[in-house]
Amino acid sequence: MTGVFGVEGLGVRIGEARILDDVTWSVDRGETLGIVGESGSGKSMSVLAATGLLPAARGLRLEGRSWLGGDAPVDNLLALDAERLRRLRGPRIGFVFQDPATSLNPLLSVERQLTEGLEEHRGMTRRDAARRAIELLELVGIPDPERRLQSYPHQLSGGMRQRVMIAIALSCDPEVLVADEPTTALDVTIQAQILDVVAELQHRLGTAVVWISHDLGVVGGIADRIAVLYGGQVVETGDVRDIFAGHRHPYTAGLLASRPKLGHRTDDLAMIPGSPPDPRHLPSGCVFYDRCTVRADERCASERPPLAQPSGAAAGHLVRSFCAEHPASTSAGASS
Amino acid sequence: MTAPLLEVRDLEVVFRVPGESATLRRPIPKPLEVRAVAGVSLQLERGQTLGLVGESGSGKSTIAQAIMRLVDIESGSIHLDGIDLTAARGASLRELRRRIAMVHQDPFASLNPRRTIAESIREPMEVHGLRRGSRRERVLELLEMVGLDARFADRYPRQLSGGQRQRVCIARALASDPEIVILDEATASLDVSVQAQILNLLQRLQREHGLAYLFIAHDLAVVEHMSDRVMVLYLGRAMEVADRDALFVEAAAEHSTDVALAPGAAHPYTAALLSAIPPSDPLATDSRQRMVLSGDVPSPLSPPSGCVFRTRCPIAIEACAETVPPPVTVAPGHESWCIRVDEARRL
Numbered sequence: 001m002t003g004v005f006g007v008e009g010l011g012v013r014i015g016e017a018r019i020l021d022d023v024t025w026s027v028d029r030g031e032t033l034g035i036v037g038e039s040g041s042g043k044s045m046s047v048l049a050a051t052g053l054l055p056a057a058r059g060l061r062l063e064g065r066s067w068l069g070g071d072a073p074v075d076n077l078l079a080l081d082a083e084r085l086r087r088l089r090g091p092r093i094g095f096v097f098q099d100p101a102t103s104l105n106p107l108l109s110v111e112r113q114l115t116e117g118l119e120e121h122r123g124m125t126r127r128d129a130a131r132r133a134i135e136l137l138e139l140v141g142i143p144d145p146e147r148r149l150q151s152y153p154h155q156l157s158g159g160m161r162q163r164v165m166i167a168i169a170l171s172c173d174p175e176v177l178v179a180d181e182p183t184t185a186l187d188v189t190i191q192a193q194i195l196d197v198v199a200e201l202q203h204r205l206g207t208a209v210v211w212i213s214h215d216l217g218v219v220g221g222i223a224d225r226i227a228v229l230y231g232g233q234v235v236e237t238g239d240v241r242d243i244f245a246g247h248r249h250p251y252t253a254g255l256l257a258s259r260p261k262l263g264h265r266t267d268d269l270a271m272i273p274g275s276p277p278d279p280r281h282l283p284s285g286c287v288f289y290d291r292c293t294v295r296a297d298e299r300c301a302s303e304r305p306p307l308a309q310p311s312g313a314a315a316g317h318l319v320r321s322f323c324a325e326h327p328a329s330t331s332a333g334a335s336s
Numbered sequence: 337m338t339a340p341l342l343e344v345r346d347l348e349v350v351f352r353v354p355g356e357s358a359t360l361r362r363p364i365p366k367p368l369e370v371r372a373v374a375g376v377s378l379q380l381e382r383g384q385t386l387g388l389v390g391e392s393g394s395g396k397s398t399i400a401q402a403i404m405r406l407v408d409i410e411s412g413s414i415h416l417d418g419i420d421l422t423a424a425r426g427a428s429l430r431e432l433r434r435r436i437a438m439v440h441q442d443p444f445a446s447l448n449p450r451r452t453i454a455e456s457i458r459e460p461m462e463v464h465g466l467r468r469g470s471r472r473e474r475v476l477e478l479l480e481m482v483g484l485d486a487r488f489a490d491r492y493p494r495q496l497s498g499g500q501r502q503r504v505c506i507a508r509a510l511a512s513d514p515e516i517v518i519l520d521e522a523t524a525s526l527d528v529s530v531q532a533q534i535l536n537l538l539q540r541l542q543r544e545h546g547l548a549y550l551f552i553a554h555d556l557a558v559v560e561h562m563s564d565r566v567m568v569l570y571l572g573r574a575m576e577v578a579d580r581d582a583l584f585v586e587a588a589a590e591h592s593t594d595v596a597l598a599p600g601a602a603h604p605y606t607a608a609l610l611s612a613i614p615p616s617d618p619l620a621t622d623s624r625q626r627m628v629l630s631g632d633v634p635s636p637l638s639p640p641s642g643c644v645f646r647t648r649c650p651i652a653i654e655a656c657a658e659t660v661p662p663p664v665t666v667a668p669g670h671e672s673w674c675i676r677v678d679e680a681r682r683l
Contacts, residue, residue, distance in 0.1 A: 038527035038528065157633075187391035188391065188556075188609060188612040189391065189608055189609065189629045189648075190632065191612065192626075193628055193629070214528065217615070220617075220618035221615060221618050241619055255528060258529050258531070260561035262556065262557050262584060268539070269561070271529065271532035271536060273533070275500070275530055276527065276529075
């Protein structure tokens with residue numbers, strides 16, 4: 001398997017609840033993988049589990065593996081102890097989470113939060129780390145970086161905080177940046193700034209990016225490949241083009257159709273009936289069965305469809321549906 | 337010409353916050369003033385939807401709270417059907433409030449967890465003394481109107497999904513037979529597939545019951561979908577107001593895949609908001625000029641002089657700092673608060 005970071009057959013169960021089931025994705029150098037899904041789809045869970053960030057819970061069971069490639073490959077992160085995982089998070093995997101207000105420490109200056117990783121993981125002196133911190137703030141487009149270094153999080157706006165988070169995430173030159181809904185808490189004009197910063201840095205540094213979002217529009221604008229998660233499973237994955245123009249899964253079709261589009265006047269939005277499934281009571285066949293209006297045949301109710309490449313689909317375009325062989329019918333996946 | 341159903345004129349809402357250096361030893365400094373709404377006028381017609389769009393601090397929710405009389409207003413007036421809402425007291429205020437209902441953003445926080453769904457929906461009828469003797473029937477009717485069957489009546493909020501709870505909040509809003517429903521980010525916390533269900537439901541209810549909506553949202557695509565008229569707000573002031581068709585439809589007529597290619601916006605902030613929306617089809621050749629605003633929204637404690645948007649505006653000139661721009665009529669019913677309207681139209 002090539003790439004710098006990925007998961008293979010990843011599963012998470014808590015008691016009877018199947019939170020994640022057989023999830024596989026990977027991301028290569030300089031590439032952006034968009035992971036899209038609604039609440040409870042498992043989109044955040046897959047990276048938390050992959051990086052050992054899931055809190056211990058009674059009855060928690062992990063399956064499959066997550067791996068790092070590159071010059072120092074790690075075959076299975078899930079098999080590592082806490083200390084060895086800690087030494088990978090930061091230097092090799094950087095993180096940016098949704099809410100910069102809660103992911104920064106309110107009691108520490110920007111400088112301390114930026115230099116901590118450099119001293120800990122890169123063995124820099126405080127002075128060298130401080131010099132590097134200024135460069136990092138410049139890198140993410142923060143004006144007057146020397147002064148900003150002395151600021152505390154409450155003195156920064158939401159957009160500035162998220163830029164600081166990105167600077168921290170990139171401070172140790174990680175191979176992969178995991179961004180979990182990094183613009184969801186921001187206003188749209190600030191979101192546009194952050195999207196630009198990440199795209200620019202990725203272009204310059206060649207970092208692989210895993211971008212998690214509920215918003216297919218945001219992901220469509222920045223990702224090279226997309227994985228659509230539903231009910232804890234990857235239901236469709238492929239190039240941006242495959243997902244937007246050649247999608248085969250009724251859920252992807254419904255998701256694309258249910259968003260109002262600027263300038264496209266419609267009386268009624270296409271919609272997916274019902275609501276996302278409860279991980280404790282997943283349908284025994286296809287996870288989308290309850291809400292699907294296509295339903296190829298009787299297997300949909302009883303058999304779990306495999307994630308497979310439908311005939312005529314591009315390489316790497318995989319769909320978990322019995323309906324995938326009939327691309328024309330999937331557009332009816334969303335009913336009015 | 338009849339008066340609009342709801343008319344807000346020159347509304348100002350001021351919040352006072354303690355000064356920064358307030359410590360026990362020093363005298364308490366003069367409170368700082370935040371002009372959350374700084375002179376906004378708007379009209380809402382019967383059966384119509386007015387969309388209010390803006391980012392944090394734009395004052396869109398404060399306008400809603402002022403209309404509901406949940407915050408005190410500094411100056412200006414609010415008239416419902418020609419009656420002054422700001423002067424009303426007691427029974428007449430209660431009657432005015434009956435005619436305006438509100439649905440909030442978070443359906444998890446706006447339902448009492450210890451009351452059944454039926455109890456929550458019945459409450460407005462009790463407050464306003466409506467339908468004595470037939471309230472249970474009305475609750476079931478309201479549930480049916482919002483697409484929930486009678487089984488939900490005796491359940492508790494925790495047994496419902498987010499979308500179902502928002503349906504309950506809508507049913508409760510309709511329980512007092514209002515003419516206006518204020519929807520304050522009513523679908524913002526819902527998943528995309530569920531949001532579409534709620535938007536469709538709201539439009540059906542409007543058609544069937546002739547409701548007027550004040551539709552507040554930060555998502556311009558959702559606002560466009562729902563509104564007849566749209567007002568764009570920034571730092572407590574109106575930037576632009578126009579019929580939806582004037583703002584959005586020009587491009588759709590050209591069969592382009594993305595309307596922002598040629599928006600009808602006549603204000604640089606509206607143009608920037610349109611530009612910030614990710615394209616609905618990333619594969620379409622994107623010939624529109626992307627416009628990313630620099631900087632942040634200034635602190636409402638010390639807004640810029642003159643035009644409040646000038647510090648982030650790509651076409652600001654010195655004159656913009658001097659006076660608050662008056663509204664410029666771009667076309668009938670289309671106003672822009674920008675002294676460089678012609679340049680703004682070319683953005």
